[in-house]
Amino acid sequence: MASNPFGTDIHAEDVVAVMAELKGWEDRYRQVIQWGKKLPVMEEALKQEKVLVSGCESSVWLVLNCDNGHWDIQADSDARIVRGLIAIVLAAFNGKTSQQIAEFDLPHYFEQLNLINHLSPSRGNGLQAIVATIRERAMSEL
Template sequence: MASPAFEAIVEDFEFLEDWEDRYRYVIEQGKALTPLDKALKVPATKVHGCASQVWLHPIVEDGVFRFDGESDAMIVQGLIAVLRSLYNDLSVPDVTKTDARGELARLGLNDHLSAQRSNGLRSMIERIQQVATENLAANG
């Protein structure tokens, strides 16, 4: 089961029937994020494969995964917020077991994002999974 924060987004999406409202909701989630410190916007945190500029800064403390991120595109910033609700505060093993595509399919995002946005979302998920897998291998 997904985190309570992600479940809240799923419930909100069920209430919002119009995709314009859903996009607006995702954008509002992104606007609520704290901007990433400029010192963290470096090549090591940049996500490649996104049409827009995206940086993800993962943090693992005591086996708990969290990440912050930022994008120069409003909808992508919102997608970062959605991914944070899905992954933040999970144990590293739970991050590696999370079926992000399946969970996001519950929102219907797969059918309503452009090919470029879908590729970017996939790249962000892959980066998160890579960090968690590497952390698990190093500390597991």
């Protein structure tokens, strides 16, 4: 499996806990950027047209592999904030089974993070496109 997007074992609950401690959108935004900086850069050879996520304003590459029933997700973007959003999604989905991905309450997760209402409509749509791509692939394995 690829390395964890944060370089350590961190889960959605950890992301929620960190974000809950921050005051104001600017602090949350900075934290998202920091997580994006920790996201491993995808190998250039993997950044192919066929793995580009449609519906994103910036370029987002998403490579999904199911190994022994658990998803290994690699993703990258040319936009700093999107890299951070990807890291937040990977904290919820990377290393999980298709069933766990299907059952994860993503709307509640994003609500707890208090992010969506601060994103531009195009960023929000892009985030939803990333999530939809992961969920569609995971559901195809159920």
